[in-house]
Amino acid sequence: MDIQHLQGLLAEAKTLLDSYESTQTDTFRVQAQEKATQVARALERPKDAILKLSFSPVIVMAVKTADDMNVFPVLAQATAPVPLAELAAAKPADPLLVERIMRVLVANGFAEEPAPSEYLPTALSREMTQRTSIGAVGSLFHEFLPSIQKVPEYLQSTNYRNPDDPMLAPLQYTHNLKVDGFTWLCQNPEALTRFNNFMEGQRADRPHWGDWFPVREQLLDHPDMTAETPLLVDLGAGRGHDLIGFRKRFPDAPGKLILEDLSSVIDEVRGAQDLEAASIDAVAHDFFAEVQPVQGARAYYFKNVLHDWSDEKATIIFNHLKPAMKRGFSKVIMEEYIIPDQNARSLPCMTDIAVMVFCSGLERTQQRWSNLLTSVGLRVIKFWVREGDGLGIIEAELA
C-alpha cells in the first residue's frame, strides 16, 4: 500500500471538503464524497474488496429483511439505545436472527451499536422509514435483482448483442414474459406501487427543473404565448408530479398544462384533486401508436422516458411528435442523464444497466443524444448540465 499516495488523496479530499463548506454547492459535496471513496478504496486490500463486493447482495437482503421485520420504525423513534429484545419484538422475530441481521446493518451504516446488542438509529435507518426508500429497496429486490442475476446467462444466449428490444430484455428472459415491463408492472399492483414509490423518491431528492432551468427566458417569454396556447405537454408523465411542481413555481404562466400517459395510467389519475387544483388536463396518448394530439405546444417535455427506449423506438416516438410541433416555436425538453464521455459517476451507470435489464433502455452520452436527435430531424439548442450528480436537460427544436 502506497502511504504517500493515500496521504495525497486524503489531502485532496480535505481541500474539497473545505470548498464544500465555503460554497455549499452540490458539485463540491459530490467531488469530496468521491475522493473520500477513493481513500477508502486505496486503504482496502484488493482481495477483501472483491470478497465484499461479491457478498454485497447480502446487504440489500439484510436491509429488506430488517424492513420486513419492522426494525427501522422502532430504531428511528429511539432516543436511547434499543435492546435487541425490543427490536425482535417488533415483528416478532427470533432474537438470534435479528442479532445476525443487525450485525450486517451496523457494519454498513444502517445502525450504530453503542453497547453489545443495543442499537441506535443513523441517517440511513431513518431514511428507511420513508415510503420512497422502502419502495426503492423493495422494487430493486423483487423486480430487478432476479433479472440482474440472469444478465450474464441472457447475454451469452444473445451472443453479447446490446439489448434493444423491450419485448426481449433480461426481464422477459428471466420470467418468460410475453409483455413489456410496464405492462407487466400494471398487471402486478404490489410491484407497481413499489415501482411508483421508487420513482417518486428518485425525483423527491433532486431539484425540480423549474428551480434551475431558465423557464422564463427559454419558454414563457415569447410573444406568441397566449392563455389558450398549450404551454407544456408532459409525455409519459405518470402521476403528474412534475407538472404540479411546475404550476407551483409558475402559477401565473400563460397557457395550458397537459398530462399524457397510457390510458391505464390516465384512468388512475383522472379526477385527482391535485391535478384539477393545478388546472392540468389529462389526455390518454400512446406515443408508439398515435400521432401527438396536442398541436403547437410551446414545449413537449419528457422526463425519464426516453432512457427506457432504444434509438429505434425513440425514433418512432419523435416521428409521432414532430407533425404536432410548430417550427420556430415548439421545443422538446428532455430531462435525463447526460452521461459524460469519461469517468461517469456510479449512479447514472447503474441506472443505465437497470433500464437495460427492465426494458432494453439506455442512458445516453451527449454524442449519442446528438446523433439520435439529428437522425430524426431535430436540432439540439443546448445541453443544460446541472451542477452535482443529477439529471440534465436536452433542449431541442425542429431542424
Ligand SMILES: C[S@@+](CC[C@H](N)C(=O)[O-])C[C@H]1O[C@@H](n2cnc3c(N)ncnc32)[C@H](O)[C@@H]1O
Ligand atoms: C420511467 S416512467 C417516468 C414517469 C415520469 N415522467 C417521471 O419522471 O416520473 C415512464 C412513463 O412512461 C409511460 N409510458 C410507457 N409506455 C408508454 C407509451 N407507449 N405511451 C405513453 N406513455 C408510456 C409509463 O406509463 C410511465 O408513466
